[in-house]
Amino acid sequence: MKRFQVVGIGNAMVDVLAHCDDAFLVSNDxxxxxxxxxxxxxxxxxxxxxxxxxxxxxGSAANxxxxxxxxxxxxxxxxxxxxxxxxxxxxxxxRAQGAVYETALAPSDHPxxxxxxxxxxxxxxxRSMNTYLGVTEFLGPDDIDVAMMGDTEWIFLEGYRFDGxxxxxxxxxxxxxxxxxxxxVSISLSDPFCIERHRAAFSRMLKDHxxxxxxxxxxxxxxxxxxxxxxAMQAAGAEIEVVVCTDSGNGVHIRSNRQSxxxxxxxTTVVDATGAGDLFAGAFLWALAEGHDLEACGKxxxxxxxxxxxxxxxxxxxxxxxxxxxxxxx
Amino acid sequence: MKRFQVVGIGNAMVDVLAHCDDAFLVSNDxxxxxxxxxxxxxxxxxxxxxxxxxxxxxGSAANxxxxxxxxxxxxxxxxxxxxxxxxxxxxxxxRAQGAVYETALAPSDHPxxxxxxxxxxxxxxxRSMNTYLGVTEFLGPDDIDVAMMGDTEWIFLEGYRFDGxxxxxxxxxxxxxxxxxxxxVSISLSDPFCIERHRAAFSRMLKDHxxxxxxxxxxxxxxxxxxxxxxAMQAAGAEIEVVVCTDSGNGVHIRSNRQSxxxxxxxTTVVDATGAGDLFAGAFLWALAEGHDLEACGKxxxxxxxxxxxxxxxxxxxxxxxxxxxxxxx
Numbered sequence: 001m002k003r004f005q006v007v008g009i010g011n012a013m014v015d016v017l018a019h020c021d022d023a024f025l026v027s028n029d030x031x032x033x034x035x036x037x038x039x040x041x042x043x044x045x046x047x048x049x050x051x052x053x054x055x056x057x058x059g060s061a062a063n064x065x066x067x068x069x070x071x072x073x074x075x076x077x078x079x080x081x082x083x084x085x086x087x088x089x090x091x092x093x094x095r096a097q098g099a100v101y102e103t104a105l106a107p108s109d110h111p112x113x114x115x116x117x118x119x120x121x122x123x124x125x126x127r128s129m130n131t132y133l134g135v136t137e138f139l140g141p142d143d144i145d146v147a148m149m150g151d152t153e154w155i156f157l158e159g160y161r162f163d164g165x166x167x168x169x170x171x172x173x174x175x176x177x178x179x180x181x182x183x184x185v186s187i188s189l190s191d192p193f194c195i196e197r198h199r200a201a202f203s204r205m206l207k208d209h210x211x212x213x214x215x216x217x218x219x220x221x222x223x224x225x226x227x228x229x230x231x232a233m234q235a236a237g238a239e240i241e242v243v244v245c246t247d248s249g250n251g252v253h254i255r256s257n258r259q260s261x262x263x264x265x266x267x268t269t270v271v272d273a274t275g276a277g278d279l280f281a282g283a284f285l286w287a288l289a290e291g292h293d294l295e296a297c298g299k300x301x302x303x304x305x306x307x308x309x310x311x312x313x314x315x316x317x318x319x320x321x322x323x324x325x326x327x328x329x330x
Numbered sequence: 331m332k333r334f335q336v337v338g339i340g341n342a343m344v345d346v347l348a349h350c351d352d353a354f355l356v357s358n359d360x361x362x363x364x365x366x367x368x369x370x371x372x373x374x375x376x377x378x379x380x381x382x383x384x385x386x387x388x389g390s391a392a393n394x395x396x397x398x399x400x401x402x403x404x405x406x407x408x409x410x411x412x413x414x415x416x417x418x419x420x421x422x423x424x425r426a427q428g429a430v431y432e433t434a435l436a437p438s439d440h441p442x443x444x445x446x447x448x449x450x451x452x453x454x455x456x457r458s459m460n461t462y463l464g465v466t467e468f469l470g471p472d473d474i475d476v477a478m479m480g481d482t483e484w485i486f487l488e489g490y491r492f493d494g495x496x497x498x499x500x501x502x503x504x505x506x507x508x509x510x511x512x513x514x515v516s517i518s519l520s521d522p523f524c525i526e527r528h529r530a531a532f533s534r535m536l537k538d539h540x541x542x543x544x545x546x547x548x549x550x551x552x553x554x555x556x557x558x559x560x561x562a563m564q565a566a567g568a569e570i571e572v573v574v575c576t577d578s579g580n581g582v583h584i585r586s587n588r589q590s591x592x593x594x595x596x597x598t599t600v601v602d603a604t605g606a607g608d609l610f611a612g613a614f615l616w617a618l619a620e621g622h623d624l625e626a627c628g629k630x631x632x633x634x635x636x637x638x639x640x641x642x643x644x645x646x647x648x649x650x651x652x653x654x655x656x657x658x659x660x
Contacts, residue, residue, distance in 0.1 A: 052396070052423040052645055055385035066382070085415040085443075093382040113415075315382055 002183070003151040004100075005074045005289035009144075009167075009174060010061025010158030011136045012079030012103075013115040014086045015274065017312055018053040020120045025128055030120060035129040035191050037163065038118075043132035046118055055086075056313040057093035058117055059136075060190060061158035063275045063314045067282025067304055069098035070316045073289060076100035076148060078174075080139045083107055086114035087135075093315070103143055106135035125270030125309065133163070140166035144173045150181030153289055154212070156281070157205075159190030159219075162198040175209050186212035188281055192222035199223075212242045212288075214281045220245050233260070242294065246280055246305065252298050263298040266306035266327065275314025280305040283320065292330075299329040332513070333481040334430075335404045335619035339474075339497075339504060340391025340488030341466045342409030342433070343445045344416045345604065347642055348383040350450045355458055360450060365459040365521050367493065368448075373462035376448055385416075386643040387423035388447055389466075390520060391488035393605045393644045397612025397634055399428035400646045403619060406430035406478060408504075410469045413437055416444040417465075423645070433473055436465035455600030455639065463493070470496035474503045480511030483619055484542075486611070487535075489520030489549075492528040505539050516542035518611055522552035529553075542572045542618075544611045550575050563590070572624065576610055576635065582628050593628040596636035596657065605644025610635040613650065622660075629659040 025032050028049060038046065047053075057066075059079060068075040077094055081087030083105040094101045106112070115134035119127050139161065149155060155178045161167040175185055187210050189195055195202055202223060206213065213236055217229060220243075224232040236243040237255040245253045251265040283304030287297040303323050304316070311317055324330040355362050358379060368376065377383075387396075389409060398405040407424055411417030413435040424431045436442070445464035449457050469491065479485060485508045491497040505515055517540050519525055525532055532553060536543065543566055547559060550573075554562040566573040567585040575583045581595040613634030617627040633653050634646070641647055654660035 047422060051426045052387065053419075053426070054643065055419060057382065089383075089385060092377060096381045096383070313384065 002153050003074065004076050004148070004153065006065065006068050006154045006156050006285050007076045007078065007148060007152040008061035008065040008156040008158070009078045009161065009171065011059050011115060011133060011160050012062060012081045012090055013059040013117045013131065013136065014090055015056050015058030015314060016047065016053045016116055016118045017056060017272070018050040018120060020050065020122065022122055025120060025122065030128050030130060032128045033126050034193055035131055035160065038130050038132050040132055043116070043118065043130065046130055050118065050120065054312060055089065056315060057090050058314050060160055060188065060278050061156055062094060063278035064156060064282040064285070065099050066094060066097045066315050067279045068286045071283070071286045071320055073286045078103050078143060080106055080136050080143060081114045082110055082112070082135045084114050086116060090114065106138060110135055112137070119274050121272045125273050127272060127274040137164045138166065139164060139170055141169045141173045144170050146173065146177040149174045149177035152178060152183050154184050154186055154285060156285060157185070157187040159188050159194055159202065162194060162201055168201060184211040185209050186214065186285065188214040188277065189219040189223060192218045195219060195222045207239050210240050212244065213240045214244050214277065216246045216277055244284060244298070246277055252302055254294050254298050256294055261295050261298060263295065263302055266302050268306040268310045270309050272312045273309050275308045276305040278314060279308040279316060296329060299327070300324055303327055303329060332483050333404065334406050334478070334483065336395065336398050336484045336486050336615050337406045337408065337478060337482040338391035338395040338486040338488070339408045339491065339501065341389050341445060341463060341490050342392060342411045342420055343389040343447045343461065343466065344420055345386050345388030345447050345449050345644060346377065346383045347386060347449045347451060347602070348380040350380065350452065352452055355450060355452065360458050360460060362458050363456050364523055365461055365490065368460050368462050370462055373446070373448065373460065376460055380448065380450065384642060385419065386645060387420050388644050390490055390518065390608050391486055392424060393608035394486060394612040394615070395429050396424060396427045396645050397609045398616045401613070401616045401650055403616045408433050408473060410436055410466050410473065411444045412440055412442070412465045414444050416446060420444065436468060440465055449604050451602045455603050457602060457604040467494045468496065469494060469500055471499045471503045474500050476503070476507040479504045479507035482508060482513050484514050484516055484615060486615060487515070487517040489518050489524055489532065492524060492531055498531060514541040515539050516544065516615065518544040518607065519549040519553055522548045525549060525552045537569050540570050542574065543570045544574050544607065546576045546607055574614060574628070576607055582610070582632055584624050584628050586624055591625050591628060593625065593632055596632050598636040598640045600639045602642045603639050605638040606635040608644060609638040609646060626659060629657070630654055633657055633659060
């Protein structure tokens with residue numbers, strides 16, 4: 001048995017969650033529903049304008065790994081925070097959930113701070129993310145422990161990390177070690193605009209290394225440069241063993257070995273959409289590592305996604321296994 | 331018209347909210363339902379044992395002032411944080427709510443950090459607080475702006491601050507300036523154990539200076555050293571113009587000028603009791619400053635308390651004025 005079922009690599013962030021209306025987004029030049037990168041000055045300025053907030057650990061892949069740890073999975077996370085108060089909060093929340101987290105801290109005299117994401121939640125539950133990457137930008141190959149990567153069934157790569165030049169090399173090192181140990185590679189496309197910024201790198205990664213792809217509808221259309229959803233799924237399926245595409249209220253589409261499944265979403269009231277895809281991936285990966293078939297994995301993924309959008313914040317708050325049982329998914 | 335309706339003085343804290351069961355409290359020597367002081371080492375140790383948490387600005391009087399600001403009241407807060415990340419969060423959330431907050435920061439090389447309170451919420455919604463005071467302990471008379479204190483209708487003192495020796499002097503300076511300007515003094519007793527620690531100081535304060543007392547049942551019994559609730563209310567009423575005593579599910583008792591009122595609580599599901607008394611006081615003080623009679627103030631106080639216990643965290647999340655209207659209190 002390998003030490004880990006899933007090791008995630010991504011942007012280590014603390015979320016700063018606040019409510020606002022659509023007019024606030026417009027007057028502050030925030031694009032709705034997507035992730036936009038900000039520098040520290042813009043982040044500070046935006047923070048001074050938003051209302052009272054709540055700080056909750058976030059980070060896309062970190063949310064996924066926290067979900068797997070919540071389910072009792074053997075899991076670890078790699079992502080960089082600083083030796084500061086927000087860094088301590090991030091590390092605490094991941095370890096307290098049961099994940100292994102050993103990435104070296106950026107020292108306290110580093111000019112950047114721990115990354116944070118101002119998440120603006122509109123009344124429709126949609127979230128608009130404003131990310132100051134901070135020290136998480138500096139994740140490089142030295143942060144990859146090849147022994148860890150060689151001793152996991154899956155690695156899970158966060159597409160957002162393509163925004164950091166050193167991280168391409170870190171990903172390459174992790175993939176090599178993982179595959180050498182007999183492990184497999186999964187990735188989340190993260191965001192259609194991130195794909196546009198790094199299309200060639202994503203394209204090579206999917207063709208050469210990825211065994212399991214997580215995307216949502218707009219990401220897979222962007223990736224395969226088409227408006228035709230079925231064509232995108234087919235193109236992805238032609239080069240990747242398992243393709244999993246969430247489609248918000250329409251549930252999830254899975255394609256593998258020329259077979260397809262469509263599993264409807266679990267109805268819930270959307271309070272805050274932050275983390276829906278992350279927790280879908282967490283529940284799906286955990287179920288896969290536990291030996292469930294793809295259909296069962298998709299059902300559990302849908303339940304994970306529905307839990308996290310029913311409250312503020314992108315980390316699980318309810319007993320997910322109990323929810324799986326209630327919905328007859330396990 | 332005075333610049334402020336209410337100026338609050340208290341412990342500036344960031345709450346670290348986590349769920350746990352009763353067994354966790356026992357095995358970690360946490361006394362249920364009260365506030366206990368911890369040093370930094372104990373705080374760090376306890377933090378390492380709790381599960382994933384959420385960080386939300388807190389502090390008893392700060393919650394009250396945030397509530398008044400939420401209602402559109404003219405209000406300010408005095409309490410000390412450090413020039414660090416948690417201090418920035420605390421200051422942001424208060425100002426973003428519309429309160430004036432100008433207390434000098436403790437410098438970044440101060441050996442203590444911004445105060446924080448590990449709030450452990452059990453399944454019954456009760457909260458057990460573990461407070462590391464940090465730099466808020468160092469609030470002294472130099473932090474009191476006499477011009478501000480002379481230009482407010484009410485000051486609102488947090489009983490917890492009796493735990494800091496320099497703050498007695500700060501309170502005295504604030505009271506003198508406030509009364510000289512024609513303002514009045516309100517206080518919250520905060521906690522029965524805090525009263526036991528500083529009985530003589532509380533007793534002198536109530537006799538000599540306080541015009542409006544906020545307490546809950548266990549606090550007023552502790553203050554007047556009796557088991558007889560009516561006797562405690564009478565004793566308080568004999569020395570204080572208005573006595574307001576919340577009694578959790580039983581609503582609130584008000585006594586003034588030998589008249590009494592009992593107003594039933596607003597039914598709600600208790601998710602997290604943190605801040606119930608603070609928001610009661612906020613809504614009550616705002617209503618009083620707006621010229622409502624004591625009965626109306628009590629009704630609005632009850633609604634404020636019910637809002638804040640219906641969710642995690644001690645700051646208002648719903649439109650309180652709309653709730654006042656719904657309940658016919660305004």
